Amino acid sequence: MNTRLNELRSFLAGEMRKDVSDIAGIDPEVIDLCNALNNIVGVRTYESCCGHGKEPFRVCFRVKSLKPLPKIAYWCDPCRSSAGMWQLVATTDCSMAPIRFRLESKDVGELAYMQAGDMAREIRAMLGNAQQP
Numbered sequence: 004m005n006t007r008l009n010e011l012r013s014f015l016a017g018e019m020r021k022d023v024s025d026i027a028g029i030d031p032e033v034i035d036l037c038n039a040l041n042n043i044v045g046v047r048t049y050e051s052c053c054g055h056g057k058e059p060f061r062v063c064f065r066v067k068s069l070k071p072l073p074k075i076a077y078w079c080d081p082c083r084s085s086a087g088m089w090q091l092v093a094t095t096d097c098s099m100a101p102i103r104f105r106l107e108s109k110d111v112g113e114l115a116y117m118q119a120g121d122m123a124r125e126i127r128a129m130l131g132n133a134q135q136p
Contacts, residue, residue: 023048030055032116036062039123040106042130045071049103053116060108060115065101074129075106078122089118 021041024034032053040046045067054060066072072091079089092105108115 021047023051032060032119033062035123036106036119036126039126039130040064040075042127043071043074046075053119054108054111056112059111060119062106064104064106066104072104074126075104078125079106089122 021038023029023037023041029037030051030053033051037048037051040048040062046064048062048064050063052058052061076091079091081088088109090107090109092107093102094105095102108118110118
């Protein structure tokens with residue numbers, strides 16, 4: 004069976020992990036933002052990269068419905084967040100797989116890492132969970 008279909012079924016069944024901190028090989032810089040996003044009801048991250056100082060910081064995620072998207076898109080407006088300018092991109096592939104989303108920085112390196120941390124703290128505060136992970 005198609006791997007993407009299995010992943011989507013797992014996500015819809017609530018089986019994808021909410022806390023990514025124990026995933027082997029995960030970039031430590033992405034853990035806080037991934038966990039904050041995963042605490043938004045209906046959102047699950049599935050891929051991320053800090054960019055390693057050369058590429059944009061990015062977190063890919065799926066949603067069960069469009070309802071949580073404003074809670075994420077909000078952070079892409081520089082007037083609304085201290086996180087800086089990020090973009091939210093919707094993607095599919097040549098097989099027209101279900102829409103996936105990517106939250107991506109425009110900055111790289113330490114500035115992007117700081118922005119991601121700020122965004123994670125602000126998301127947790129918005130959700131009423133301001134304590135550190």
